[in-house]
Structures are given as C-alpha cells and as structure tokens.
Amino acid sequence: MSLIERAADKLTKSNARYYSPDTGRIPQPSEEALRMNSPSPAASVRGDAPIHDRPGHQMFVAKTERPDSLHNTKATKNTKKTTKKIAIDLENLHHQGIVTLNHTKSAMAEQFRLIKRPLLSNAFNPMSGLKNGNLIMVTSSLAGEGKSFCSINLAMSIAMEMDHRVLLVDADVARPSIPKTLGFSKEEPGLLDIILDPELGIADVMIKTNVEKLTLIPAGTRHTHSTELLASQNMGTILQELAQRYHDRIVIFDSPPLLLTSESRALACQMGQIVLVVEAERTTQQTVKDALQQIEACDVVNLIYNKARTQSSAGYYGYYY
Known part of the structure; x- marks a missing residue:
C-alpha cells in the first residue's frame, strides 16, 4: 500500500468516530487528517491534484444525510397552512x-x-x-x-x-x-x-x-x-x-x-x-x-x-x- 493510500485509509477511520446516526452529525476530519490531506509543497510544484481530487481516493463523506425523523420534523414545521x-x-x-x-x-x-x-x-x-x-x-x-x-x-x-x-x-x-x-x-x-x-x-x-x-x-x-x-x-x-x-x-x-x-x-x-x-x-x-x-x-x-x-x-x- 502506497503512502497516499495509507493516509486515505487512516483519515476515513478517523472521520468515522465523529459520525452518529442518532444526531446526524456531519463527519469532521481530525487535525492529523487535515495535515495529511494538505498537498505537500512538492505536490504543488509538480501540479499534482490534491488527494481528495484523485480518482479512487474518497477522503471525506461528501453527502451525509440527516436521519429521516429530523427531515420530517423540519418539513412539518415549515409546511404552509391552507386557509x-x-x-x-x-x-x-x-x-x-x-x-x-x-x-x-x-x-x-x-x-x-x-x-x-x-x-x-x-x-x-x-x-x-x-x-x-x-x-x-x-x-x-x-x-x-x-x-x-x-x-x-x-x-x-x-x-x-x-x-x-x-x-x-x-x-x-x-x-x-x-x-x-x-x-x-x-x-x-x-x-x-x-x-x-x-x-x-x-x-x-x-x-x-x-x-x-x-x-x-x-x-x-x-x-x-x-x-x-x-x-x-x-x-x-x-x-x-x-x-x-x-x-x-x-x-x-x-x-x-x-x-x-x-x-x-x-x-x-x-x-x-x-x-x-x-x-x-x-x-x-x-x-x-x-x-x-x-x-x-x-x-x-x-x-x-x-x-x-x-x-x-x-x-x-x-x-x-
């Protein structure tokens, strides 16, 4: 496993402990993960794409849905009353x-x-x-x-x-x-x-x-x-x-x-x-x-x-x- 792949695997595991299905909290990366995800000066010079933009390396959960119960509560509250x-x-x-x-x-x-x-x-x-x-x-x-x-x-x-x-x-x-x-x-x-x-x-x-x-x-x-x-x-x-x-x-x-x-x-x-x-x-x-x-x-x-x-x-x- 390459250095980049090991960093991606470690970051995904770090994010997982921030997510709770009960609260629907969106995962937040750890400080270590952020450091690892930042492109190195060498990568910037070479013009390489950041890790999360490279094919096959999903660094963050881009779309984390909130629990249905929370969506329904919000929808009910904002429903317009009919005269x-x-x-x-x-x-x-x-x-x-x-x-x-x-x-x-x-x-x-x-x-x-x-x-x-x-x-x-x-x-x-x-x-x-x-x-x-x-x-x-x-x-x-x-x-x-x-x-x-x-x-x-x-x-x-x-x-x-x-x-x-x-x-x-x-x-x-x-x-x-x-x-x-x-x-x-x-x-x-x-x-x-x-x-x-x-x-x-x-x-x-x-x-x-x-x-x-x-x-x-x-x-x-x-x-x-x-x-x-x-x-x-x-x-x-x-x-x-x-x-x-x-x-x-x-x-x-x-x-x-x-x-x-x-x-x-x-x-x-x-x-x-x-x-x-x-x-x-x-x-x-x-x-x-x-x-x-x-x-x-x-x-x-x-x-x-x-x-x-x-x-x-x-x-x-x-x-x-």
Whole structure:
C-alpha cells in the first residue's frame, strides 16, 4: 500500500468516530487528517491534484444525510397552512331575510345601503379624524334584538362594494350565532385562540367564503376569562393589525349585548365606530340610555331601529337613524 493510500485509509477511520446516526452529525476530519490531506509543497510544484481530487481516493463523506425523523420534523414545521374556505348557501340566507349578491333589489338591500354609507365615509375619510375608523362593533342592549342579523347583513352589503372588502368577526364568544347562520362549525379556531396562542396569526383562523370580498373569523375556543382576554394587550395588538394592515377592509365585530355581559364593553373602547341595534316596540328608552352609557367613550355611535313594521309590507326591516 502506497503512502497516499495509507493516509486515505487512516483519515476515513478517523472521520468515522465523529459520525452518529442518532444526531446526524456531519463527519469532521481530525487535525492529523487535515495535515495529511494538505498537498505537500512538492505536490504543488509538480501540479499534482490534491488527494481528495484523485480518482479512487474518497477522503471525506461528501453527502451525509440527516436521519429521516429530523427531515420530517423540519418539513412539518415549515409546511404552509391552507386557509379554510366555506360555501355559504346564499339562497337560504335570502329566505332568512339576509342581503345576498343575487338579490340586490330587495327592500332589505336598500335599507343596508343607507346604513353602510355613513359608516364607510367615517372609515375612509381622512377628514373624519377617527382612530381605527374601519373597526365597527355591532351590539345591542339585550339579547334577541337582532344584532347578529344586522352584522351579517351589513357585512354582506359591504361585500358588494367595488373598492372595499369586509372581515366579519364573531366576537360573541359566549353565544356565537354566526356559524349556524352561515353554515360552519362553531368549533373552528378563532379570535380567542389567537389571543391565547402566540404561534397563531390572524391568517391562521380566517375563513374565506364563496362571497369574494367576505372573510370570517370565528369566536374560537370558549374560555372562562374571555372578558380579560378581549381587554388584554394581545387583543389590542390584534386590533391594531386589523385596523392598519388592510387599508381597504372594514372589520365588523358581532359583539355580545351590552347590558348582559362585560365582553362588549371591553371591546367598545378600542373600536372606531359602534352600531347599536334597538328592537322596535320592545326595548325601552331607559334601556337604550343605559346601553349608551356603557359605550360613551366611543365618538361615533349609530343606532339601527330593527324589526319596525312598514306600511308597504307586513315584514320587518331595519331602519337607520
């Protein structure tokens, strides 16, 4: 065996003790092996190729694969999440009295055209001076006044706009009703989950729909300290991202009733605009006054007089004033 062949054999054995199948550590040559692998001055003068370049003399393990388990872990971590998408039954919504893209000439559609116009003007008019003007909370004094009905109608109406998109957030974390109306599971991760889990982002809980400009965020996993979560610094950060990240987007929060829970009051102080739904012939004036006191920190409060009978039809329609 020549001197070169003995050096190659010794170097290979030296490298072998550095490799561990469990860690996948790439072999590193010893100092002695490096000295032996370095071309001598004589070799350089003669123009001979370094040992590791010569045919038949493999000095280093060029491609050392890491264990499959490590490759799989890395691949799983870097896998891009796919945004969920649902198909809303628009005909069913229409039968429930909700505005849809296929029935734009209905009396309900006209009502919500009137309702959305000042809200959009406040949100995108730089002269309004509103902070977070594109964040709109829809609430009511008591349960059953139609706030979720109005939230969905308002979102569907804004989705018809040419220049704006809408994100509907189910913030009624105690009794979410939007999933049942729009046809998706209330067990989907949502608002409370991204507040609690720093690994989750807004995009991770968004649900796209077959209405091109309408996206949803569910309420998420129920939590006993939901009020504290909605009033937390993390929630404030999320709201700022929603307000500033998409310049053309209206974000509608369907919140709990003001006089029955404290979650809506925690949200109200961070909203740009609030819409208070008042049920006709049921909600008293004093009840409305009590509700308004809870949200007096917000500069822009609009009211929807809901379920008012009109002379032209026996049906119930919302009315803005």
